[in-house]
Structures are given as C-alpha cells and as structure tokens.
Amino acid sequence: MDANSFFNIGNLIAGILTIGIVSFLYKDNPLYKFCEALFVGISAGYWLVIIIFTVILPKLYDKLVSQEYVYLVGGAFGVLMLLRLVPKISWLSNWALAFVVGSTAGVNLIGYMQSNGMNQVKNTILPLWTGAWGSSIGNLIIVVGTFCGLVYFFFSKEHKGVFGGLAKVGILFLMVTFGAAFGYTVMSRMSLLIGRMDFIFGAWWGLIR
Amino acid sequence: MKKILVSSFLFLAAGLIQAQVPAPPTDVKAYDTPDDAGNSISIEWVMSADDKEGVVTGYEILRSESPQGEYTRVGDAPRGTNSYIDSGPQNGKDYFYKIRALSAAGPSDSEPSAAVQTKAQWFKRNRVNGLVALLLLSGGILYFIRKARSGKEIYIRKIAGIEAVEEAVGRATEMGRKIVFIPGIQDMDNMQTIAGITILGHVARKAAEYEAKLEVPVSRALVMVACREITKQAFTAAGRPDAYKDDMVYYITDDQFGYTAALDGLFVREKPAAIFMQGAFFAESLILAETGNYIGAIQIAGTAQPSQLPFFVAACDYTLIGEELFAASAYLSKDVKLLGSLKGQDVGKFLMMAAILVGVILTSLGVYDLSRIFTVR
C-alpha cells in the first residue's frame, strides 16, 4: 500500500465518501446518512453556482450589457417566478410557467413529429428483397416488428382476433427490445463500478500499478 | 491560363523537378441559399481537373463586391468537395465569388461567378411534407376531440398500470403509510415531466379522497412550483383544501444522483407503501426501482425514455410504456375531450402504418421510393 496516496487529504475524503455510499448496500447507517445529507447540500450548491455562471451571467447580464434588451423580457419572466415568495401575487408566476410549458409544447410537437415520426417512418420503408438473404430477412423483421409494435399501442381498439394476434407479436418484439437493452446496459453499469474500484485500489491504496 | 503554361514550361526547361500549379476550378455558380433567413449564398463549382491526392490540397472560397475588385477569403473546403455555403454576406447586395485551388506549387483561381444577391424567404419549401404531416396528425386529433364533445362514446382499452393507481393508493391508506410520487429528473421543458405531473393531479386527488399521506420530492424548482399548483388543485377538487400543505411537495437538489441518494434514504427510512415514478428518468431508474422493490412498495412507473423502460419493466409492478405515459392523464381524467385525442392518436398510428405498408410494397416492387417524401430537412 502506498502511504503517500493513502494519506493524501483529497484521496482520504474521497475514499471515505465512496465507502460511505457503498455501505448503503449493507444497510442504512449513520455514515450513509452523513454522506447523503452532505451530498444533497453540496450538489444543490453546485448547481446553483453553475446556473449563476452559465445562465444568469452570460444569458442575462452579458446580453443586457451588450444592449440586447429583448432579454429584459426573459429577466422579467424570471422575476415573475420569484413572486412565488409573495403569497398575494404568487399567481403571477404562472405566467412564466405558461411561457415555459407553451414553448416546450411547440418545440416538442414539431421536433418529435419530424424525428420520431416522419424520420422513423422513412427509415422503416425498406425493400423486402435486397438481393441478399441476410439483409432481406433483417428488413422483413424490422418492418413486421415495427408494424406489430404500433398495433400494441392502439388504445381505441380491443386487442382481440387478428388485431389481438398482431398486438401479441408486437409485445414479443418489445420484450426482445427490453431484454437486449437490459443486457447491453449491464456492461455500462459494471464499467462504473470498475471505475470506482480502480480509484480505491489504484489511486487511493496504490495496489494496482 | 497562358501564364501558367509559360511558367510551367520555364520550370521544365530549367530541369527542375517541381509540381506545377493545378488546373483551376471552373463553372463557379453562386446562388441565394433557398428557404432560409438570408445572409447566405451557396456556391458550387466543378473541381480542379487535378483534384487528386498529392496535387490539390484544398479549396479557398473568395468573395468580392465587384467582379474585378479585391477578393477576400471567406472559407475553405477540403479536397474533393464542390460546394460551400457562405454565411457572411449581407442581404440585398451584389457579390462575386472565385474558387481557389491550393497546392504545394501555388494556388490557381477560377473565373469569377455571376453577380448574386441574398435575401430572406417566407417559407421553407422543403418542409411542405412536414406541414402536410402536421395538418394530418393534428387534424385527426382535433377531429376526434370535437367528435367526443358531441357525446359519442369512445372505447379505450384497459391499461394495467393505470387501473392499478387506485389499488396502490388504497393499499397505502390501509397500511397507513406514505405515497411517494416522483416526477422524473427533468425540468418543465420536457414533455414527459408535464405528462408525469398531470398524472400527479389524479394521484393526488385519489390520495385526498382516501385521506392518504402524499409526498412529492422533486429535483427541479420549476417542477416544484407546478406540482404544488396541481396538488393543491387536486385537494380542492376532492373537497379537502385544508388537508393540502405546501410541504408535501419539496425540492431536494438539481443533481441526478444527489436526488437519488436522498430518495433511497427516504425509501428505506419511511417505507412508503406506494411509489409512483412518472416522467423522464435516466440511470437512477433502476436504483430507485430496486430499492423500492426491496422495501416491498407497490411501484407504478411510466416513462418515454426508451433506455430506461427495461429496468422499470423488470423491477416495478406496473410500467406505462412510452405513449401510454402520455395517454394516462386522458385515461385517468375520463374527460371526453382528452379521450377523443387518444382516438386521434390512433388515427396517426394508422396513417403511419399505412404509409409503411404502402411504402414497403412500392419499394420492394421497385415502383417508387416513398421514403423520399418523408424526408424533412
């Protein structure tokens, strides 16, 4: 074990906090509670600072300094939001909320129609015979799977008879999709743990070269 | 051209082994970039005849306000390209372009283009198909909303996760334990969050009716504001406005895992009987769902985050999958207008399926590539 890296104050703190969080797996305990409380405080502070420096200063203050007065409207909406703190006129904050929700609805309506709607239809229009068996079968699977998957999502028709059969096939495709995504993910999750363990055994305890 | 010939002749004559300058690009065409806000000119040219490895290294795009005037470089294009979009020019002014082929031996310029002006347009013609799709899809939805208003009964199939809401609230009441509602980790500028908190409205109303304890920890301040409005409203609608407290909805932290750590702590210490997770979830989905499962809570999840669906499906009792999340609020409200919109969505699905089917048949027979009309730029 490497005493220098072990007693390095930064490593020591990071190491104890790491162990504190992991200890939750055994059971809830005072060290975890401490880590949790500290984590909530620090992270809330972190995002407050980030927002001040990456949103409020560049997107409001700087814009106003460079005389883009249209940003006064954004600032005004922001102030309306703070009126929540004044119970009598807190309803004014709904104007800002309405602005956020309205813009979001508009952006998403268009964005999803294009990317998830039209583009996916476009990508699914595939020739069933490509000249090679492998890709032809692949295309057939994509077309049938997408089609049956959509049948599953029908709300206003009972899943019975042929329609119900198609919906069943759709469910099977969804299950393969979920299984595949789950299996694929295991790797990602293990990587994260490997990273933390690499810190403990490598950077902190100096046991790995 | 003459100059180049002469100089190359001289080089050869001198017996120097040196590359000659490349042939210049030709046929430079400049035109106003279509369907845009102006301030942009597209330039196309025929590549230098010597556009090959080791000779031409790239192109420079030169611009001037008069054909004979001073040309300044406005951009570069790599070897093997024959177009460029210049986003520097001002609207309503004449411009001329030259393309310069670069090489180790020196540059060679094309003839200037004809004069070109740029201006802003009022419609993106290449998005006509988008407009048609928008009108068809929203038309279908609006039609059925109207139709539903006129009192026509609409059949909507059962969605297990939604049916279970009442059961979950009932169980929490019986056990005298809390209901925790988690509206995801994204802000109000995500449609999933908005869909999630409309579901909160129904859950809160049920909770108020059953006199169950509801807790809504959130990770975004705007979401906190919206959740408070909605919960307060639900309690008022259930006839128990006094039972509503602002403290039911509280902010923890904007941080994904800080929020998760706090929720995990909350789960194991308070042991809520029912956990709702409705909205946009990311990696925390499984941490929350597994901890919730461990404490034996009944869990109803819903998200349109495809990557997280498998975890909810594996670890929760019920999961609203994708579109079902957006349908839930309509379903729970039993409001005919909202139910009508679900029927409208089905029309949209039908149109998409029909397009795929027809498209696949036409492409397979080699008649017409229908996918072209679904390309939106």
Add this chain to the structure above:
Amino acid sequence: MDFWQKLLAVDRRVIFALVAVAIIIPFFLNFPIKITVSPPVNAVYDYIEKLPTGSLVMISCDYDPPSAPELQPMTETMLKHFFLKDLKVIILGLWPQGSVQANIALEVVMRDPILKAKNLKYGVDYVNLGFTAGNEFVIIRMGTDIHAAFPVDFNGTKIAELPLMQNVRNFNNIAFVFNVSAGYPGTYEWVIFGVDRYRFKLGAGNTAVQAPLVSPYVQSGQLIGLLGGMRGAAEYEEVSHYFGKAMGFMRSQTFSHAVVIFFIIVGNLAYFMTRGKRT
C-alpha cells in the same frame, strides 16, 4: 424450506458481495483477452484514417465524471488518433463538465512521446471551446455560427483571437465531428439537430446504455459509426493499437458478466425446481 427455496430467497447482499469480488479480483490478474472489432467501430477508424492531413475535426464531450470510466478511454484514444493523423482539433462540451473531462484527457494524451515531439500548440493545433448552456440549441447555433455559440474558449480568450478558429464559421468547415455522449444532450441531439440539418459527418461514442438507442442511426447512415461502451473503447484501442485503460478493464467486465449470468442460471434453476412446491 429446502435448498432451492432458500436459494430463491437469498439475501441480496450475497449477490452484491459476489459482484464486488468479480470486479476486484481481475485487477490483480493478467490474462490475455481477445477482442474482435465490430463494423461500426471500424467505420469510425477508417473514416478518420482517410481524412487529409490538416483537416478540422471536432470532438464534443457530452458527459460528466460519473460516466468517465466508460467514456474517458474513448476521448483519450480519439484525441490521440486525431493528433497522430495531424488533424486540427476543436474540443467542446454540451455538458458543463464535458470540456473539463477533455482537458484531463488532453493531459494524459500529451504525455505520449510521439505527440510530445510534435510540440502541439494550443490555439493552433487544438482549441477547447468549453461549455455553453442551451443543449441542442447550441448545436443549431453552431450550424450558422460557431463564434456566436462560443464567443470565448475554456480559458475565457475570445475565440476570434485563436488562429485555429479564424477560418472556422460553421459545420461547413469541419470534416468530422465525434460526439462522446452519456445521455441528454448527446448523440441523439447531434443527429437530429446537427446531421439532419447541416449534413456534416458524425461519429459517436456512447455509454453502453445509450448505444442501442442510437444504433438505428448507423443503419440509416446518419452516423458514420459508433463506439458502444467500454467494449467499443476496447475495440477502438485494438484497431488503432493505442492501448489505454479500456482493454484492462475488460477483464473485470468479463468476470462481472459471468457472475450475473451465473445468477440468472441459478435463479431459473431454483425457480423450476420449486415450481410445484410454492403455494
């Protein structure tokens, strides 16, 4: 309660302990592993190999330290490949900590003796534009004017003053964009708001979770290629012969997968053995 029933109801802490062991033990072992390179990884490598010297490339680090174990090796290998090919590199991040991660990767990569000899200069051979808030809107803005999206670089220098940035206006000037992504905003946004609108060439490295989501874009040609998770990073190390941490981590990865699969088999065995007995 017989053996199988006990097994079904095993304390989950036993599972946790075995996972930890499976990950830690391989740190101290050194057995060879075989990695085959998949076509989407090869495609990225080939595309970069074919870029002419001096071409401008962009790397967008859209992740934060928690995803670093998976993605940092990709950023490192990719930067190294760029520099070895004498490409000019523009670094940025759509996540606040992304460009910080890139700086950490730069520090590691620059220790390489070959790159040291090249004496690469900030502002001439590479720049780090830092982070700007706005998610996909940053991409859209860059489509018209990178200078408007990032007026200053990571250090607060005006990017107009950086020699490398002087001829760069928008994606037209950039030969290849590589996006290292852990979620939103990430590859999805780069495809929808970037490639679809401005038609540049995009490759991506994703966490293993995100990869299945964006793999349809490889198929549709909107993405040149894709590196999925630590495996993707290891494949890239294999094909580029620049060996970093990913290869070594794959050992722990293999063991941990084996443990999970072992649990699935045992779980199902126990499930079938007790099927008739449960009430």
Add this chain to the structure above:
Amino acid sequence: MRREVPLIITAACGFIFIIQFFIPHPPLNRIQDVFNDWVNIIAGFAIVLGILNLLRVNLNKMSKKSKGWPYALFTILGLLAYVVIGLAFSGGRSFQNPGTAFYWVYINLFFPLNSTMFALLAFFVASASYRAFRARNKEATLLLIAATILMLGRVPLGEYLSGWLPSGWRLADLSDWIMDFPQTAGQRAIMMGIALGIISTSLRIILGIERTYLGGD
C-alpha cells in the same frame, strides 16, 4: 387575468414555435434561440425558490429536533459552504478550472459521492437480473434470452464460448443481429408511439384543453 393570461401565453408560444419551423424569415429564425435562453433564465431564477425550500425544510428539521435532525446540519453547511466557495473564492467565471477551490471540492467530494451513487447500479443490475429474469412465460423467456445473449456477446467471454462456431454465428454476431433488427423494430414502434403521444399532449396544452399544470380550473 389569473386564468386567461397564462392560457394565452401558452397558446401564443406554442403556436410561434410551430410556425417558426416553416418560416425562415427574421425574426422567426432567431426566436428559438432567444426563447430557449429565456426558459433557461426562468429556470435559473426558479432554482432560488428550490434552494430556499431546501434550507427551510432542513432548518425546520433542526428546530423541531425531528428524527435525524443532526444530518440536516450537514446539508445546510455543505450547501452554504460550496456556494460561497464557488461564488467568492474560485476566480469568478473560471471557477471550474483545475486548481480552483471549487474544482478541489468537486473532485474530492462531489465527484466521489456522485459517481459512487451511480456505480451502485452495478449491484442493482445484478440483483434485478437474479430476481426478474425468470422464464415464467413466453414474454419473460424472450426477455431473458435476449438479455443473456447481449450480456455474453459484449464481453470476450462470449468469444470463448462460441469461438468454435463459424464466423457470423457467434454470440457477438448474434447480439449485433438482435440489436440491428428485432431491437431496432421494437425501439421504432416505441419511438413512433411517443411521437404521437407528444404531438397530442402538446396540442392539448396549446389549445388549453389540458391545463392541470396551471392548477386546473
């Protein structure tokens, strides 16, 4: 005023965003940028409400001496200390650069907490697989098989197990095939469904049919 104005704002903003997609002419071409900045600004102001709420909840815990109250102190201290460090002692706008106090706290406190919490997922993935992947019925069996193939196909283990098979039929190839075809199909169906769900929800919001987010009526 209370009810109508928000509905008008919502409808107007939604509508502007829809038409700006089709109209390139100024000022509509810039509106997305500007509106997005405003949304960020609003959320930026709102976080103040969140922070105040967090402080209030934790101060309450301490003054009422409710269960676990001493921990509330660490939340408050962590919050205040980090904000002060970030705003006052880390060189202003270059606060994130290596070497600042903000960065030190980030690397040695925030980062280990954050990434370890994230890493817990490795354990939960294992426990979830053990519990949930049972071949109970046809659907569950498919899920199980797909997951197992993918898990094996992504690590060298799969190559040891299936290396004897002809190229193209090994576990790695099989997992690629599942990802490319059946998985893509399922994913597409979900994505298209989501598109319709979002279009419909957005439309209901813009038209004021769905207004619960404003506290209903």
